[in-house]
Amino acid sequence: MATLFDSASLALIPSGVKDGKVYSIKPTDGSGDFTFSRGTDTATRVNSSGLIEKERSNELLQSNTFDTTWTNSNTTETSGQTGYDGSSDAWLLTATGSTSAQIDQAKSFSSVHTFSVYAKANTSNFVELVTIGGGTNPRAWFNLSTGSVGTSYSTIDTNIESVGSGWYRCSITLNENITNYRIYIADADDSVAVTIGNSIYIQDAMLNEGLVAQPYIETTTAAVYEGITDNLPRLDYSGGASCPSLLLEPKRRNLFTHSEYFDGWTPSINGTGSAPVLVANTSDTLSPEGVNNAYKITLDAGAGTSLSDQSMIGSNGYGSLTIGNKYTFSIWMKGAVGGEELLSRSVTGAYTKHTLTTEWKRFEVTETASITSFNTSLGLRQAILGTLNSNITFYAYGAQLEDDGAGGSASYVSSYIPCMGTSASRAGDAIDLSTLPTLENNFSLHFKFIVKSDGVSERLYFYSDSVTGGQIQFFVLDSRKTRMFHKGLSSESTTSLTDNNITAVGDTYNFVLTIAPNSIKFFANGALIGENTIKVPTAIDSILDFENSQGLLMHGLYPTTLTDAEAIALTTL
Amino acid sequence: MKFRKYTYPNAEAWETQKALIVQTDEEGNESYNQSVVMVVELGHLVETPAVLDEEGEVVTEAVLSTDYCVDILWRNEPHADFVPTWVKPVGIHTFGSKHAAEYAKAYCEANPDAEYCNPPAPEEL
Numbered sequence: 001m002a003t004l005f006d007s008a009s010l011a012l013i014p015s016g017v018k019d020g021k022v023y024s025i026k027p028t029d030g031s032g033d034f035t036f037s038r039g040t041d042t043a044t045r046v047n048s049s050g051l052i053e054k055e056r057s058n059e060l061l062q063s064n065t066f067d068t069t070w071t072n073s074n075t076t077e078t079s080g081q082t083g084y085d086g087s088s089d090a091w092l093l094t095a096t097g098s099t100s101a102q103i104d105q106a107k108s109f110s111s112v113h114t115f116s117v118y119a120k121a122n123t124s125n126f127v128e129l130v131t132i133g134g135g136t137n138p139r140a141w142f143n144l145s146t147g148s149v150g151t152s153y154s155t156i157d158t159n160i161e162s163v164g165s166g167w168y169r170c171s172i173t174l175n176e177n178i179t180n181y182r183i184y185i186a187d188a189d190d191s192v193a194v195t196i197g198n199s200i201y202i203q204d205a206m207l208n209e210g211l212v213a214q215p216y217i218e219t220t221t222a223a224v225y226e227g228i229t230d231n232l233p234r235l236d237y238s239g240g241a242s243c244p245s246l247l248l249e250p251k252r253r254n255l256f257t258h259s260e261y262f263d264g265w266t267p268s269i270n271g272t273g274s275a276p277v278l279v280a281n282t283s284d285t286l287s288p289e290g291v292n293n294a295y296k297i298t299l300d301a302g303a304g305t306s307l308s309d310q311s312m313i314g315s316n317g318y319g320s321l322t323i324g325n326k327y328t329f330s331i332w333m334k335g336a337v338g339g340e341e342l343l344s345r346s347v348t349g350a351y352t353k354h355t356l357t358t359e360w361k362r363f364e365v366t367e368t369a370s371i372t373s374f375n376t377s378l379g380l381r382q383a384i385l386g387t388l389n390s391n392i393t394f395y396a397y398g399a400q401l402e403d404d405g406a407g408g409s410a411s412y413v414s415s416y417i418p419c420m421g422t423s424a425s426r427a428g429d430a431i432d433l434s435t436l437p438t439l440e441n442n443f444s445l446h447f448k449f450i451v452k453s454d455g456v457s458e459r460l461y462f463y464s465d466s467v468t469g470g471q472i473q474f475f476v477l478d479s480r481k482t483r484m485f486h487k488g489l490s491s492e493s494t495t496s497l498t499d500n501n502i503t504a505v506g507d508t509y510n511f512v513l514t515i516a517p518n519s520i521k522f523f524a525n526g527a528l529i530g531e532n533t534i535k536v537p538t539a540i541d542s543i544l545d546f547e548n549s550q551g552l553l554m555h556g557l558y559p560t561t562l563t564d565a566e567a568i569a570l571t572t573l
Numbered sequence: 574m575k576f577r578k579y580t581y582p583n584a585e586a587w588e589t590q591k592a593l594i595v596q597t598d599e600e601g602n603e604s605y606n607q608s609v610v611m612v613v614e615l616g617h618l619v620e621t622p623a624v625l626d627e628e629g630e631v632v633t634e635a636v637l638s639t640d641y642c643v644d645i646l647w648r649n650e651p652h653a654d655f656v657p658t659w660v661k662p663v664g665i666h667t668f669g670s671k672h673a674a675e676y677a678k679a680y681c682e683a684n685p686d687a688e689y690c691n692p693p694a695p696e697e698l
Contacts, residue, residue: 039574039610039646041669057670108677108692110662111670133692179692209670225671230574253613257665307627316622318665319615320637349629373619373635405613422673423666427611427646 014246084167111421116171116213128184134176150189245551253405254417271309272302300391312379326409450551526572
C-alpha cells in the first residue's frame with residue numbers, strides 16, 4: 001500500500017552527513033542532497049552518547065615518524081618496534097650522550113594545550129616531556145617502571161595512564177606560549193642524565209588544545225583536524241534524543257577567553273572569605289564531555305554574613321558590551337553533595353542564584369547589559385540573595401558568555417564554544433538546495449523541527465522561485481509564535497499568511513503547507529491553522545537560508561496538494 | 574579561508590569600509606556578501622574593566638581603547654581595500670585553531686623579523 005512518504009519528491013531525515021553535505025533519503029540520485037557550510041572550527045554538538053563533542057586535532061607534524069621533522073640531540077631513533085597497539089610502529093629512542101638525550105620539534109603554540117606520547121621502559125625507566133617557552137619551560141618526568149608521575153614544573157596537570165604491555169600514555173597540560181616540544185630519555189626523576197646506550201620505546205606523539213590528551217590522530221606533513229570540523233553538519237542528540245536533529249544555529253561569540261581553565265579566572269576574596277581552591281582535571285567526575293577535564297572548585301565565605309564576605313572566581317574579558325543588548329551566560333555545574341547554592345553575575349550588577357544537584361546541568365542566565373565591560377563572578381557572596389552556606393564544593397565545565405559577535409544580542413543559549421586562551425566565534429550554519437526540481441501549482445511542504453531559539457525573531461527557511469521571484473518564508477518570532485510569509489511575484493510585497501503559537505524550547509513543531517491554485521493552507525501539530533486565497537506562490541525551485549537555531553528533524557516536499565486529512569496526519573505528533 | 578584582523582580609528586570608519594562587503598536585499602535587509610564567512614566586531618577593547626560597588630553599581634567606568642577592532646574570516650582572498658593590522662598571533666579572538674594557524678603563518682610572512690617568528694634557540698635544560 002502506497003504511503004504518503006512514497007509520494008514525496010524530496011525527503012530529508014538527518015542521518016547521513018559529510019563535510020559540506022547533508023544527504024536526503026529521497027531522491028536517491030543525489031539531486032536532493034543539501035550543501036552545508038559553517039566555516040569555523042569552533043562548533044560542538046551533543047553526540048549519540050549524550051556527550052559534548054568538539055573538533056579534535058594533532059598540531060605536531062610527523063607524529064609517529066621521529067627521524068624526520070623532529071631534530072635529535074644525543075639520540076638515535078630506530079623504527080619497527082612493537083607498539084602499544086600491537087603494531088610494529090613504535091620507535092626505540094637510544095641515548096648516544098650522557099645528558100640531554102632528546103628529540104624535539106619546533107612548533108609555536110599558545111593556548112591551554114596538552115602534549116602527550118606513548119612510552120615504555122627499556123633500559124631506561126624515565127621519559128621527560130619538555131616544552132620550551134613562556135619563561136618557565138613547563139615539563140615533567142614519568143616513571144615508566146612504576147607508572148607514576150615524577151617531578152613537574154609549571155604545568156597545569158600531568159597524567160600517566162597504563163594502556164597495557166608496559167606501555168603508558170604520558171601527558172603534560174600547560175598554558176604558555178611554546179616554541180619547541182621535546183621528548184627526553186632519563187635514568188632518574190628530575191634529571192636529564194642518562195647512561196649512554198640506555199633507551200626507551202616511544203610512539204604516537206600528540207599536541208592538542210584543551211586540558212586533556214585527545215584520542216590520538218596520526219599526522220605527516222600537516223596538522224590534522226577531526227571531529228566537528230569547519231563544514232561538518234552537526235547531528236545533535238541534545239536532551240537525550242534517540243534520533244538526531246540537524247543543528248542549525250546562527251553565529252555566536254563566546255566572550256570568555258577561558259571556558260574550561262578556571263585557573264585562568266581571577267579569585268575574588270573579601271571579608272571572612274578564603275581563597276577558592278581549584279583542582280583541574282578532577283578525577284572525581286567525568287565532565288559533560290565524558291573525560292576528566294572538569295574543575296573541582298571549593299569556596300569558603302567564612303562565618304561572616306555581610307555583603308563583604310565572599311569567595312568567588314571571576315573573568316573580565318577584553319570585549320566591550322553594548323548597553324541594551326542581551327547576552328547569555330551559561331556554565332555546566334554539579335554539586336559534590338547536591339543542594340549547593342551559589343551566585344553568578346555577568347553583564348549587569350545583579351546576581352542570580354543557582355542551586356546545584358549531583359547531576360550536570362547547564363545553568364543559563366540571559367540579561368540586558370547595563371555596563372560596558374563584563375565582570376563575571378561566580379561563587380559565594382553573602383547578603384545578596386539571602387544567606388548561603390558558608391562553604392561548598394562543586395564541579396564546573398564549559399563557561400560561555402555569548403553575543404552574536406556583530407553588535408547584536410544573544411537572547412538564548414546556543415551550543416558550547418570552547419575557548420582555550422582567546423575568545424572564539426562560531427559562524428552560522430547554513431544549508432541550501434539551489435537545484436531543486438521546480439514544483440508548480442500543486443505542491444506541499446513538510447517541516448518538522450525541535451524549537452531551540454527563544455526570544456528572538458529568526459528566519460527559519462526561505463523557499464524561492466528564481467523565475468518569478470515568488471517566496472515562502474517561515475519565521476520563528478520573539479513573541480513565541482511562528483509566522484509564514486509569502487509573495488507571488490518579486491514585484492509584490494511580502495504578506496503574512498498566518499501566525500501560530502509555538503510551545504517551549506525543546507518541544508517539537510511539525511507543520512505542512514499545502515498549495516493549490518488560489519489556495520494555500522497551513523497545518524501545524526495536527527490542526528489546520530490558517531488558509532488564504534490570495535497571492536498564492538505558484539512555484540518554488542530553490543531552498544535558501546535554511547538556517548538558524550532549530551533542530552531539523554525532517555523536511556519533505558510533495559509534488560501534489562496533500563488533502564487536509566493527509567496534512568493533519570502528517571503533522572500529528 | 575583567510576583570517577585577518579583590522580583596526581579603525583572609530584566605529585564610523587569601520588561602517589564606511591564595511592559597505593564594501595555588505596549586500597542589501599530587495600526588502601532593505603543588510604547582510605555580508607559571500608566574500609566573508611564571518612565578521613566579528615570586537616569593538617573598542619576593554620583596557621580597564623569597570624569597577625562596581627557592593628550593590629553592583631558602576632563606581633568607575635571601564636576604560637576602552639580608542640581603536641575599533643574587527644576580525645574577519647574571508648572565504649577566499651581578503652578584499653584588497655582592507656589593510657590588516659598584524660597583531661601578534663592570535664590576539665584575543667579566534668575562529669578556531671585551524672584558522673589561528675593560518676593567521677600565524679600569514680603574520681610571519683608579513684613580519685619575518687618579528688620576535689614571534691624568530692623564537693630564540695631552545696636552551697639546553
